[in-house]
Amino acid sequence: MTWARRLLLVPARALAWSEARDRSDYAILASVLFMALSAYRAWYVLPSPYDTTIGLDGLLSIVETEFPAATVLRVGIGAFGAVILLLLLAKAQALAKLRWPGWLLLGATLALPFAMQLWSPNLVRETQVIYSHVDRASNDIEFNLKNQQRDWRDLQRFDPSPVLRWATDLSGYTDWSFEMLGLAGQVDVLDALGLTNGYFNVAGRGWYFGMSGLLVFQLGVYGRLTGGRRYLLRDLPLIPVCLVSVFALILVPRAIGEYHSQVAGRAISKGDDTHALEELRAVRFWIPSIAYSLAFQAEIGAITQRRGCMSCPETYLYRANNAVAVRDYQGAARALEKAAALAPEMPGMRYWLGQAYVESGIDIFNTGQYTAADRFFRRALAYVPSDALAWYGRAIVQLRLRDFAAAAEYTHQVVRLQNYLGFKKYPPHAQWLLARSWSAYRRGDFVEAHRYFSEYLTPELW
Amino acid sequence: MTAAVRPLRSWRLLGFGLAAAFIFACNLMNVLTPYRAAPEIIADRADWIGISPPSNRAFFRQVIDLPFTPRYAWIAVATDDYVLYVNGQAAAQNQFAINAALSFQHRLSDRAQGVNPYVVPAARAPDLRLATNREWRVRIHSDISKQLRRGRNVLALSLQTADPSVRVSIKGEIVGDGVSIPIDGSAESWHASRTPDRIRGQSWIVSPVRADGWRQASSLGPVEEPLQATAPAGLWTRPLPLTGLTGPEIAGDVRFARVLPALTGGPTQSAWLRVSSTWPYTLTVGNTLAGAAGKTGKTEAYDLSRFLRNGPQRVSIRLYRTGLTDPAMPVVMLDGAVGSLDIAPDSSWNVLRRDDPGWLDGGGLWESASMVPMSPGTRPITLQIPTSKGWWAAEQAFVWAACFAGIALLFRALGGLGGLARDRTGGRAAALWILSLPILAAGAAYLLRLRFKETDLILDFLNPAQYGRSLALDLAMLVLAIAVYLVLTRAPSSAPAVVPRFRPGSAALSSDAKVRLLVLAISLLGFALRGYHIGIENLQADENVSLDAARGVLRTGAPYEISGVLYTRSAMYHYMLAGWIYLFGSSPAAARMMSVIPGVAVIFVTYELAYLATGKRHLAVICALVIAVSPWQINQSRNIRFYQQMQFFGICASYFFLRGFVLGRHKPSQNLFFAMGSLAVVCQEIFVLTFPGFCIAGYLYLRPYRLRDNINVVIGFITMMVVTVLDAGTFTLLCLTRNIGITTSIASIIQFHVINPTAFINTFFLSELHARFIGSVFFFAALPFWIRRSNAAILTLYILVITSVLAATVLVMQVAARYVFVLNPMIVIVFIASVDALIRWMAFHLSRPLAANPRRFQRAWIAMATPILAIMVIADLHLDGLMRSYDQHLIMQHESAYRYIAEHRRPGDVVISVSPMSGAVVLGGIDYYLEQELQFDEVYMTPFAIVDRWAGGKLVSKIDQVRDILSTASRAWIIMDQAESKKFTPDFLAYLYGVTQPRLEFLGGELLLWTASDGTYVQSKDSGGSIDDF
Incomplete structure (x- = not known):
């Protein structure tokens, strides 16, 4: 009976214990939980731009990599959570001292995408390719599914209308202007800070958990019965000042780079090409990742073209950019090939080539030359294996060739790449299942065909 | 010095000064450095034309015979929602009426003429009971030289308004062979119809038949409201001179320059320049890059007003080779105006003979540019928004600094009054007390300007006459504050000098x-x-759903739609609604x-x-x-x-x-x-x-x-x-x-x-x-x-x-x-x-620091500040827009089409619709749901067919299916609307409009009727697949 009595007393004791605690302790405990999840869950993991390849089976062989600063921060937040837990158990009053390290960590977490732009432009570019091309492939599938005029097996084709930004879509490199200070410029400001839709949707849950944990921790500190309000009133003016200062500080190099860019623009308009080239070099110094922008390289190329420098790769990048502007992707690919022959290691070269090939493949596909289109898609994948649009292109080529099994395999690569996005769209998964269903049907396995088709119509089961 | 006085010595005083200067600078910058010319009041006489009796929609056409090849033509239209067709091509449009939530001029086909080129990204559905913006207040110019041709031409206008008062004012001109023909805007020249009826089998926008059977438009009298143009009208109304400038090529460049005089005629004056070049070019004003373009056969128009307000400026144009495929001869055609002074392509323009790094400032060897005659081909004009950035910030910073200096001086000057009130801060508190009121007024005015940025009321804020009024208001507030201050300091007082702490409000409740x-x-x-x-x-789309669900409750006891869908959302509401319509009718x-x-x-x-x-x-x-x-x-x-x-x-x-x-x-x-x-x-x-x-x-x-x-x-x-x-x-x-x-x-x-x-x-x-x-x-x-x-x-x-x-x-x-x-x-x-x-x-x-009698000063300040903020709060409510909305339709009026069908339907008639919602309520269901591209919850699968989830219409998505339906029916009613039409391919639309006749035009859509006995037939290509494919 003793153990039974003890068991009955447990809830009562737990109740008494819980009532004796300041409720802020629960918030702080919750914040520790969030921080633990943050340390455990990946923050920013992508297929490595260097190590991911096409395997022997012709499919993606993904090697993942995490942005190093994200690893450091997630370990840091995990450690911070551990310290909080220790203090909570040992000396809860001292928790207030941790609020400023907490704010600092929050600022660093928010600044992470900006740091990535600065130090890991390859990953930014990879993010952009995965995000925008999974999205575009998905929209294309959806467009075809919604368009009742078409039968997806026979008539699926690429929507040629997406807004053309690919050559310059390195986020945050929109032209800066004073409109950015107004409400209409808010998206540009977020972009400039690295907080793009691409980042938001590729960043792993750990990043969100980390920020949630740090915010809940502050709620716990400022919500404490003893001294919480006093700390809040004391810190209140400083918190926004510090956060704004962090953002202002990280934007300084960008602002200097932008200043040089504007001086370069003026020098070009004056016809002072030498000065313009100097200024453009200065832009690259202050904003290293701008080297990945074809539009930026084309600005240099316009000058080298005028000077008749045929051994300068930028001259061909300028021509490629012009070709892109009139949607002549095969022309762009040819110009890029010449540039690549002169400077194969140029940052961004493989992305530009990959993009030019995939767009060329789309054009050729829409003219009905499926095998030729497939050749372009394969070329694109040789440069950028994580290009979902190229995989999708290969898949619909196989649909036309009535090889549903191969179509399903290639669509599955899109689904695999989609797994790196935080928000899933239905169409890639749907088309994968549908292709598998047709594949089974074609080989006479009606049971399996029915199973896949039923799955296709029941997204709740995915 | 007491604790109460200390804050005036701290950084807060500086912060106050900077913030106040910023508010004034924001107001002043709109006057001193507007990024474009203020809207012009249109002075020439014009008439409104319309249709009688008044209607929401009307169609107008005019046939013009041109005995020459037009070199240059413009048309200016002041109206609400419209599409202008010239010889069947859409030349200009502004379609906004089906969404009153759209920003002012946001749907203009020429966004550069809009006063509000940037809008905040937000979902825009008409959630507010507010009237549509009065887009007719601005006359929009269009260059139509490209669409016109020698011989017979058709100008056609499709008009729409949210209230039944469609009207338009038109001006225009066609120039060629040294002859100018005005585009007549009078009622006698335009034929009108309520429906876009085909004319002898041809579409109304292309039919060249003069005797079209349409009625003459109604004259609605002269335009008495002040119409405005948001860009200088001269940009379109003057033909580009047929003279070009050229000069020697130096290292792939040809550079022209001249000094343009300052704009001295006040804020209503404008300056502009039009440039058409064979090579790419950059346009620099002083040291500021104002624009760049360059495609043979195009003309770019630049509003230079903001550059020339501060004084004369050197305008430089640099034509440059790209190194790709440039035309052999570098020629630039240009003209312009600075206030009343015309700028012509003449010898006042210089060309650079010998390069110099300081050429923008006049360095190097210059000589008069050579003039060459140009062929009279059409060069359509497009307005460009000047691109200069960055340097404008310096001007803004300067204005801010100047305002700060002005406030500091005024602060010192007003400080002298402090002694009168035994002000313990040496007059600073008095100066603050006085200055705060005009600052509050200026801040309120600026906030209101931002508030009405997306409405047509922004035109009133942009009106130069408004600048003087704002300044006068600020000055009046300043004088009033000084006067009140002086009166209060001289009045005797026995009130205590010490005031209690500030209390934001009592929490004690009382009943009253x-x-x-x-x-x-x-x-x-x-x-x-x-x-x-x-x-x-x-009935709005979702309203139909709820009303139909409630009727389903009365019919079956469960919220079943006519289509068979069980609408399980908000059961409480729908059962209550069912009870309500049982009692009061549906x-x-x-x-x-x-x-x-x-x-x-x-x-x-x-x-x-x-x-x-x-x-x-x-x-x-x-x-x-x-x-x-x-x-x-x-x-x-x-x-x-x-x-x-x-x-x-x-x-x-x-x-x-x-x-x-x-x-x-x-x-x-x-x-x-x-x-x-x-x-x-x-x-x-x-x-x-x-x-x-x-x-x-x-x-x-x-x-x-x-x-x-x-x-x-x-x-x-x-x-x-x-x-x-x-x-x-x-x-x-x-x-x-x-x-x-x-x-x-x-x-x-x-x-x-x-x-x-x-x-x-x-x-x-x-x-x-x-x-x-x-x-x-x-x-x-x-x-x-x-x-x-x-x-x-x-x-x-x-x-x-x-x-x-x-x-x-x-x-x-x-x-x-x-x-x-x-x-x-x-x-x-x-x-x-x-x-x-x-x-x-x-x-x-x-x-508080005004020691003599703080309470009295406090009350006086509140008495003066309250009306300012009260006016701001009242203006913010936009009651004018609310009241005008009661005479308007803010959503598409499909229900009226269904009611028309209900009145005119014969046995065997088929109803096909892109918007089936009201069909459920008015007709108790429709036969076919017409949609080429599906959205999220529109259709569902029954054992027999795919049907829409509102009115149970069977899905029809291909021309073949429509043709099958028409081949078995004697008559078919088809409802189309503006929103859904965008989801159809041109082939499909051509088929639908080709085989039917318009019967009723309603806000946002139209009712078409197919009659077997008409015998109309339109070919369409086979799009592949079988009829039942999905």
Whole structure:
């Protein structure tokens, strides 16, 4: 009976214990939980731009990599959570001292995408390719599914209308202007800070958990019965000042780079090409990742073209950019090939080539030359294996060739790449299942065909 | 020196000066450095033409014979929603009438002529009861030289307005062979029709037949309203001279320059330049890059007004080789005007002979440019917005610094008055007290300008005459403040010199029957505004769904739509609605009245909530008044949907939450909170977005918390959660209708995402047309104040608003402000409380150092500041737009088409529609649902066919299917609309319009009739696949 009595007393004791605690302790405990999840869950993991390849089976062989600063921060937040837990158990009053390290960590977490732009432009570019091309492939599938005029097996084709930004879509490199200070410029400001839709949707849950944990921790500190309000009133003016200062500080190099860019623009308009080239070099110094922008390289190329420098790769990048502007992707690919022959290691070269090939493949596909289109898609994948649009292109080529099994395999690569996005769209998964269903049907396995088709119509089961 | 005086010596004084200078600089920069010329008042005489009797839609055409090849032609149109066709091609348009929420001039085909090229990204559905912008106030010019040809030409206009008063004013000119033919805008020259009838088998926009059988347009008299042009009209009305400038090529460049004189004729004067070049070029004004372009056969027009206001400027044009495929001869054609002075391509333009790094400043060797005659081919004009950036900031910074210096000087000067009031700060307090009033007025004026940025009222702010008025107002406020100050300092006083600490408001409540009567009167006003013309609108899409579901309840006992779909959303609302229409009838007006009741009740509850939160009856009355006249509230209260009911229960829940958890521990209120919260969830499941806010506020304010004392809270919480889960479960029954294909848009609209982190925030805090801008500015600006004051009630409202909007941002896929409609009274309460707090807080702190009699100064300051802020709050309500909206249709009027069909339908007639919703209510179902591209929840699969989920029409998505239907029917009614037409391929549209005749035009759409006996046939290509393929 003793153990039974003890068991009955447990809830009562737990109740008494819980009532004796300041409720802020629960918030702080919750914040520790969030921080633990943050340390455990990946923050920013992508297929490595260097190590991911096409395997022997012709499919993606993904090697993942995490942005190093994200690893450091997630370990840091995990450690911070551990310290909080220790203090909570040992000396809860001292928790207030941790609020400023907490704010600092929050600022660093928010600044992470900006740091990535600065130090890991390859990953930014990879993010952009995965995000925008999974999205575009998905929209294309959806467009075809919604368009009742078409039968997806026979008539699926690429929507040629997406807004053309690919050559310059390195986020945050929109032209800066004073409109950015107004409400209409808010998206540009977020972009400039690295907080793009691409980042938001590729960043792993750990990043969100980390920020949630740090915010809940502050709620716990400022919500404490003893001294919480006093700390809040004391810190209140400083918190926004510090956060704004962090953002202002990280934007300084960008602002200097932008200043040089504007001086370069003026020098070009004056016809002072030498000065313009100097200024453009200065832009690259202050904003290293701008080297990945074809539009930026084309600005240099316009000058080298005028000077008749045929051994300068930028001259061909300028021509490629012009070709892109009139949607002549095969022309762009040819110009890029010449540039690549002169400077194969140029940052961004493989992305530009990959993009030019995939767009060329789309054009050729829409003219009905499926095998030729497939050749372009394969070329694109040789440069950028994580290009979902190229995989999708290969898949619909196989649909036309009535090889549903191969179509399903290639669509599955899109689904695999989609797994790196935080928000899933239905169409890639749907088309994968549908292709598998047709594949089974074609080989006479009606049971399996029915199973896949039923799955296709029941997204709740995915 | 006392503690009270110390703040004046601190950095706060500098901050005050900088902030004040910034406010003045913002106002002044609009005058001194506007980025483009102010709108011109159109002086020439013009007439309105229209159709009689007045209508929402009309079609006009004019046939013009041209005996020459046109070199140059322009047309200027002042009207509302329109499309201008020239020889069958759409040459210009401005289509906005089916969405009153669109920003002013946002749908102009030539966005550069719009005064508002940038708009904040937000969901724009007409959620507010506000009239459409008066786009007719601006005459838009278009270059139509490219579309015209020698011989017979057809000008055609499709017009539409939200109220039945379609009218247009037209001017224009066609030039060629040294002859100029005006485009006649008089009624005699235009033929009009209510429907776009084909003319001898041809479309009305291309048929060259003069005797078209249409009526002559009606003359509606001369244009008396001041029409404006947002860009200098001369850009279009003058032909480009047929003279080009050329010069020697130096290292691939040809450079021209001349000095343009300053604009001296005041802000109404403008300066512009048009450039057409064979090579790419850059245009530099002084040292500022103003633009760049260059394509043979095009003309770019630049508004240079802002560059020439500060003095004469050297304008340099650099033509450069690209090194690719440049034409052999570098020639630039140009002309322009600076005020009344014409700029011609003559010898005043110089060309550079020898390069020099300082060529932009005149360095190098220059000589007169050579002139060459040019061929008279067409070179269409496009307006360019000047591109210069960065350097403009220097000007702005300079104005800011100048304002700061001016304020500092004025501050010193006014400081001399300080001694009169025995001011212990050496006059600084007196100067602050006086200066604060004109600063407040300037700030209010600027906020209003931003507030009305997206409405046609922005034209009044851009009017140069307005600049003087603003300045006069500021000066008047300054003089008034000085006068009041002098009077007060000289008046004897016996009041104590020391004032108590600032208190934001008393929390003591008292009952006052008279005030409640006032609230009753406000509620009657609210009732009138909600009930007046309640039937003017046709049923909106979602209204049909709810009305049909309620009729299903009466028919079957369950909310079955005509299509067979079981509409399980908000069971409580639909059963109540069923009871209501059983008692009062199912006409739209009668059904809408059910929403009026919670709409009016919310006024009462807002009053009580505001009184509870602020402790002041007069503020609560103002909040109730604002809610009574709020366009958002009025619109939702006239809607057959559950949002108004959800808001009522939600606001009741908030009221009881404050009483039970925040301001007191009133147990019945706690229980009522859970009851009301549960009812709100049952009304609209999206109310769950407020739960995080309630949880956080409960966490912060329900202290101390003991389980045994608050067991009712636990039970209430669990009950509310169970209700929520059951409600969500019932709601998902809706999804049991079978999918026909999997697309992202069929997914639940509630799921975690970070797709668009700013859209929901913009949509709620700015709203359509910036309608909540001022309220939101005060909402956020006052947050530190309320935190500092630890006002638990107001802070709870903050928590609820902010967390709910954030929750909506990351959880709701479809961005729509109505999902957080419950928050509107909360933001209104915080807004009004913050305005009140601002006045009294500033009055207190500004008057405190005035030792003689601070109380008197405080009262005087409040008396002067209150009207300024009151005017701002009243103007913010945009009552003019609200009142005008009662004569307008704000949504597409499909229901009228169905009623027309009901009146004219014969046995065997088939009804096909792109918008089946009203078909369910008016006709009890339709035969076919016509849609080429499907959206999220439009269709579902029955054992027999794919049908639409409203009226049960069988899906028709291919031309072949339409042809099959038409081959077996004697007559077919087809409803098309502007929104859905965009989802059809041109082939499909050509087929539909080719085989039918228009029967009725309604706002946003048209009713077409196919009659077998007409024998019309249109070929269409085989798009592949069989008819039943999906």
